[in-house]
Amino acid sequence: MSRLLVCPPEYFQIVYEINTWMSVKRTADHHVAQAQWDALMVALEKDCGALLERMQPMPEVPDLVFTANAGVVVERVAILSRFRHPERQREEPYFERWFQEHGYDVHVLPKGLFFEGAGDLLGNGHVWFGGYRQRTDIRAYHIVGSLVGREILPVELVDPRFYHLDTCFCPLPGGELLWFPPAFDRYGQAAIVDRIPESKRIVVPESEAVRFACNAVCIGKHVVVPEGCPGTMERLEGFGYTTHAVSLSEFLKAGGAAKCLTLALD
């Protein structure tokens, strides 16, 4: 059973601007956000069979809801994020405390070495890909790679709309990859193409990439996709996945969707 870390959106709001999606003039509707988050939880628990670990929401840290950025978890090891923006650095102690209290072996990267957890580091089989330059510092992958004993191929993110790897790149359990190639430079595209055969690559059209089609959560043969991505859902179904569309418009205002709202714990 898949365990996911989530955090209720009690204090979620747009109060600063740290990516191109955010505008303090376009605030989130608290009630709608809560309802969308609840619906996502239902889809994950009921439709996909996930086990949810809810952490305590805290005031002053509105993005704590995006638990994908807590860090990266490999078995009982948790490598904590070091956020690039001071606004999100405030979340670090809360995530650290949660991992400590839940018995994880917590690793903290050296100060100043930015690493934004499962937002930027995603595995596809044995190979892991690490997005860098916009948020994570590429040097973090040397340390993370040796801590978890995995090969991490760094890929540069070149489109500011896709500031985390999980906004444009979604590996699926069957070895397939949902991705939006223009978010990478030609070297990153070539490195990805080299490792994932064409028959397993699902290219998301730009109209759906901007609706965060790649920010999907996949558990077994179920995929939860943000609403408004029919083409992507059709392709996924063609690969034998059951898709579930969830409206996440309030979270898109902050530059996040389904995947950003969860962290895989095992």
Add this chain to the structure above:
Amino acid sequence: MAHETVFLHGHVIDSLLLPKVLDTILQFGGTFELADIHIGKTREEPSSVRIVVHAETPERVNQILAELQSHGATIEKEADCQWRPAPADGVFPEEFYATTHLPTEVRLRGRWVPVTGIEMDLGVRLDPGGQHGMTVPMAEVRKGDRIVVGRDGVRVAPLERPAKLDVFGFMESEVSSERPHGHMISDIARRMRSLRDGGGKVLLAGGPAIIHAGGREPLAWLIESGFIHVLFCGNALAAHDMEAHLYGTSLGFDLEGGPTPHHGHEHHLRTINRIRAIGSIEEAVRAGVITTGIMAACVRRQVKVVMAGTIRDDGPLPGVITDSIKAQAAMRAALPGVGLALLVASTLHAVATGNLLPASVATVCVDISPAVPTKLADRGSFQAIGLVMDAASFLRELAYQLGWKE
């Protein structure tokens, strides 16, 4: 040209990070050199690469480094060079830095300072104020001298290829008797002319085969005409050169092809004895006892001559330095300003001179045996161009190209 070394570590091959970094250097107008590359043996094992980034100006290098850093390249940690006092006269501290003959810099108080007196197989001594570094031979080190140890804070610059492509543009130690010599000798002649006109010096290190083979006249002419400014040789070259003047023989053989004179083998001994009686070669020339040949030309043109003795020498002639450490020092002292070295027909003097020359000095090794230029290259003088040919033919052709008429 400015340069800086960066280090790239991680899964840089399959992620195409290495080609990306190299492309970036080129896009920003720099060039690179892969100094070290270690490729992980398994997918999990990271690779590491040391890259030397070159660009026209330090500003451009910094611009490139700033760009490379966002791709994970770290600037190689720079530290001042380390030194330890020499434990005794003539003894370097353990771990002393052994020089190459390439341009070398040491980092002193955060500044890269060129090491003076570049020569291979020496140590680097810092002045007591720690401001300068200069090479020092093992035998000349004094107890307590500050000698550079380890490799931190020492860097060696690769030779830049000359923009003008003549024979010296290839500096690659290729030794072949099959290569045409004509254009190579033309290039050497051109360089000698430009050195003479520009006040640079040409060094010739030669063996007695020059005399035996018939190279005496063209070499004497080259010296008289101001094309050669420093001569390194042994007892034999000088002795047979003056024997030729006094007896018309070289090692007893008639140079004009006449019959072998009786007791000709004594001629060089009688020559040496005569000069010893006079007191010096200079005095013999001034007194009109020796008026033709290489040594006479050297005295007249005030060419710096260093004669280094060997264990089999007869005599030796006055002026021959029999202490090889002193001879090395005298040869070393004659090198500043030398822009071209011709090593002709002497294994011993060619290798000894090669050891003393910085790689930046254009060097030509001429010998009838390909083993000599090969030996020179094997001992590290990779810049030496090998010409496999008879010494006399070489000197005649060279002198001819510079205007000599027989």
